[in-house]
Amino acid sequence: MEFLIFLITAIVLVVTAVLVIVQRNPVASALFLIAALCAQAVLYLLLKAPFLAVIQIIVYAGAIMVLFLFVIMLLNLRRDEFGPERRKLQKFFGILFAVILFIEIGALVKLSLTGLPSASKGLDPAFGGAHAVGKLLFTDYLFPFEVTSVLLLVAIVGAIVMAKRKL
Amino acid sequence: MVPTSYYLILSSLIFSIGVLGFLIRRNILVIFMSIELMLNAVNLSLVAFARELGSLQGQVFVFLVMTVAAAEAAVGLAIIIAFFRNKKSANVDDLNLMKW
Numbered sequence: 001m002e003f004l005i006f007l008i009t010a011i012v013l014v015v016t017a018v019l020v021i022v023q024r025n026p027v028a029s030a031l032f033l034i035a036a037l038c039a040q041a042v043l044y045l046l047l048k049a050p051f052l053a054v055i056q057i058i059v060y061a062g063a064i065m066v067l068f069l070f071v072i073m074l075l076n077l078r079r080d081e082f083g084p085e086r087r088k089l090q091k092f093f094g095i096l097f098a099v100i101l102f103i104e105i106g107a108l109v110k111l112s113l114t115g116l117p118s119a120s121k122g123l124d125p126a127f128g129g130a131h132a133v134g135k136l137l138f139t140d141y142l143f144p145f146e147v148t149s150v151l152l153l154v155a156i157v158g159a160i161v162m163a164k165r166k167l
Numbered sequence: 168m169v170p171t172s173y174y175l176i177l178s179s180l181i182f183s184i185g186v187l188g189f190l191i192r193r194n195i196l197v198i199f200m201s202i203e204l205m206l207n208a209v210n211l212s213l214v215a216f217a218r219e220l221g222s223l224q225g226q227v228f229v230f231l232v233m234t235v236a237a238a239e240a241a242v243g244l245a246i247i248i249a250f251f252r253n254k255k256s257a258n259v260d261d262l263n264l265m266k267w
Contacts (some may be wrong), residue, residue: 017185020201020204021184021187021191026200043174060233068200101183105182137230141227148231148234151235159242162242
């Protein structure tokens, strides 16, 4: 049953990811990216990460993609402004190199995945919940967590400086 | 239970699709979405390893990666707006000001 859910979600994820990059209209691309992110949230649930699944939906599919859609609609691109796409030769080499990259990573996974200290048999039921992740975030990873706030502040200032017409 | 290697293969497939989108598209918005796809592929492998090793550190990393992705999206989209305002185009071939 779990494998069936994984299979369906993986197919949805791969198909929507391909649709993201082949769509000519950026709005359609963004909508398919939202679908891909939701499929990934399902995979997070299967991987015992319910907290991250919720964050994925709220922050990624919600906030970040709404920002994307806002910008796409702000730019208000017409069809003739999309510009010409890559030439045939560039497309051919792009596909070739992407396939080579996939084969390389696949070979690495196959070669190096033996001998991991697997602990997945005895995971405790609270694994991946907001309580467990939050506890780790506010003890061992307190400093990175605080630095995150500075990063977001810099991003806010930077975005305003970039996007504002006249300061 | 689905083996971790399946998740890693799926993750590498999504990453390759992101790389492919980055290489073959010229619309700057779609290139930006391809970067998001790649970030998500890496997140998926981190979560898969977190379950495999029984350690929550991978999930904390994913949390931090998501924050960086949010900051990157905000600044990147601001750059796209500035670019579009100056060049009236969303094509990366017009981004050649620093090209020698």
